[in-house]
Amino acid sequence: MLVKMENVEKRYGDFTLQCSLEVREGYITGLIGANGAGKSTAFKAILGLIHTDAGRVEVLGKNREDFTAADKEELGVVLAESSFNGMLTIKDTAAIMEALYRKFDKDYFYDKCARYGLPVEKPLKDFSTGMNAKFKLLAAMSHEARLLVLDEPTVGLDSVVRRELLDEMRRYMEKDGRAILISSHISSDLEGLCDDLYFIQDGRIQFHEDTDVILSDYAILKVNQKQYGEMDKQYIEYRMKEPFGYALLTKQKQFYLDNYPGIAVEKGNIDDVMLMMTRAEREKKL
Amino acid sequence: MLGIDWNFAGCGCGVPxxxxxxxxxxxxxxxxxxxxxxxxxMMVMLVVIEAVFLVMQGAGSASFVMGYMMMGCGMLVLATITTDEYNKSMAFLMTLPVRRADYALEKYVFSFLCNLVGFFLAVVPYCVLRPDRVADTLYLAVVIMAVMLMLQMVMLPAQLKYGGERGRMVLLGVFAGGVLMFTWGRKVWERALAGSEGLQEFAARMAEGIKGLDAAVAGIGAVLLCIVCFVISLSVSRRIMEKKEF
Structure with missing residues (x-):
């Protein structure tokens, strides 16, 4: 287990993070949720950037409190709103990383920067959003880290570059013993990349599932009032009122396909599941 | 040594x-x-200003120009803290293989190195210009450097605690408070001195003792004072960094 959060709590005024989460070796784990749901706070707890009020955080099998600078060399980090100082250039950052990371691969870093057209002598503050996103990810992947913690790493990228960087992440995972924890607003990225997903809302993990299971077993059923009244509801998780009747979230798509052929069944995807969980909870959780 | 925890244990980040x-x-x-x-x-500008003063006023402007030069170099460390905060960079810096205590210590090391560079940039032209007064120039430069270092011992914890802009405001407040306290204390002392013969005798003996101090003893005392201030300032800065959230 490369990350293990057990009943971690962090209070900020009205907001409380209460989170348990695991990232297994060889896995790409996604953390999804709306803005302000607690994703960044959970990431900060893992990275030791905040002091938690309760619970336990283990990273790379070690209590976060016992983490040393050498242990931190095993982490590659992308933060949504923070990076190297904008006055520095890629050349400067390479020199800094060379001094900090014993396994920093300068050639790999420069090769990748050249491949993605990043100028090495231009201050980072003059980079476009997309260039900055590429730089941050390449820097995180350039020192043989075992765990990548990536907070919104593909934000601001066009679909072509996004796909290239997602491929970089997949290639990164080809070596044994590694894992990635990633958050993103782009659910299609996560569907194609992640092995499992956590959904966080109001500081609490609402749901954890393997991505394959979501895509194969979850579905949105569209039913009218009459169909709803007659159907077996034991596998319905959430219900949302719609103009035509109800949208229902189930984890047992096949059951309804087999027994209710007249019902409209839409294949589940992350956006739908998130929407149902967020909206339906506001209306009524069955 | 002097109670400082050179292993930086107990910082909540593992024992390095x-x-x-x-x-x-x-x-x-x-x-x-x-x-x-x-x-x-900025560095080139400082050197140019020093050269202009040298040409215009000769070695007579030494204390002002050397102080200006050394302050310019010494203050670089405060600028680095401000830029570390720029774009919320501190959060990212703390994810690098660096402990919070290392960050605090590095600012002191960097400050010392900057002061050293400032020292040489300030001293060399005057020593070249007035080779007959090298000892005086060096003495003046050491005094200025000690003052600069002491100033930074106060400024660094304030900057780390409150950040660039707010830190400077807090420091202004602290210095204003210090001046007021000093003025008030002096008045109280003078009033007490006027009313007590015993106190006058004690003050006279103190003054004689200071005058009679050997330069080497005074120097060692100043160095010891600097070390004590460094230890206190560093441990305050480390505590500030350990408590900080990013």
């Missing part, structure tokens, strides 16, 4: 090996020197 501190320190120093190099223009 000496190598960890060394690697973290090296990386942070590279970062700050790279930043300082971005301020080449």
């Amino acid at each position: 090996q000496g190598k960890d501190v060394e690697v973290g320190m090296r990386g942070l120093l590279v970062k700050d020197f790279r930043f300082a190099l971005q301020n080449k223009k």
Whole structure:
């Protein structure tokens, strides 16, 4: 287990993070949720950037409190709103990383920067959003880290570059013993990349599932009032009122396909599941 | 030594090996020197100003120009803290193989190195210009450097605690308070002195004792004072960093 959060709590005024989460070796784990749901706070707890009020955080099998600078060399980090100082250039950052990371691969870093057209002598503050996103990810992947913690790493990228960087992440995972924890607003990225997903809302993990299971077993059923009244509801998780009747979230798509052929069944995807969980909870959780 | 925890244990971030501190320190120093190099223009300006004063006033302007030069270099460390906060960079810096305690310590090391550079940039032209007064120039430069270092011992914890802009405001408040306290204390002392013969005798003996102090003893005392201030200031800065959230 490369990350293990057990009943971690962090209070900020009205907001409380209460989170348990695991990232297994060889896995790409996604953390999804709306803005302000607690994703960044959970990431900060893992990275030791905040002091938690309760619970336990283990990273790379070690209590976060016992983490040393050498242990931190095993982490590659992308933060949504923070990076190297904008006055520095890629050349400067390479020199800094060379001094900090014993396994920093300068050639790999420069090769990748050249491949993605990043100028090495231009201050980072003059980079476009997309260039900055590429730089941050390449820097995180350039020192043989075992765990990548990536907070919104593909934000601001066009679909072509996004796909290239997602491929970089997949290639990164080809070596044994590694894992990635990633958050993103782009659910299609996560569907194609992640092995499992956590959904966080109001500081609490609402749901954890393997991505394959979501895509194969979850579905949105569209039913009218009459169909709803007659159907077996034991596998319905959430219900949302719609103009035509109800949208229902189930984890047992096949059951309804087999027994209710007249019902409209839409294949589940992350956006739908998130929407149902967020909206339906506001209306009524069955 | 002097109660300082050279192993930096108990910072809530694990007990580092000496190598960890060394690697973290090296990386942070590279970062700050790279930043300082971005301020080449400012350094060149300082040297030009020094040269202009030298030409216009000869060695007579030594204390002002040397102080100006050394302050310009010494204050670079405060600029690095401000830029570390720029774009919320501190959060990212703390994810690098650097412990919070290393960050605090590195600022002191960088400050000392900057002061040393300032010292040489300030001293060399005057020593060349007035080779007959090298000892006086060196003495003056050492005094200015000690004052600069002491100033930074106060400023660094304030900057780390409150950040660039707010830190400067807090410091202004502290210095204003200090001046008021000093003025008030002096008045109280003078009033007490006027009313007590015993106190006058004690003050006279103190003054004689200071006058009679050997320069070497005074120097050692100043160095010891600097070390004590460094230890206190560093441990306050470390505590501030350990409590900080990013």
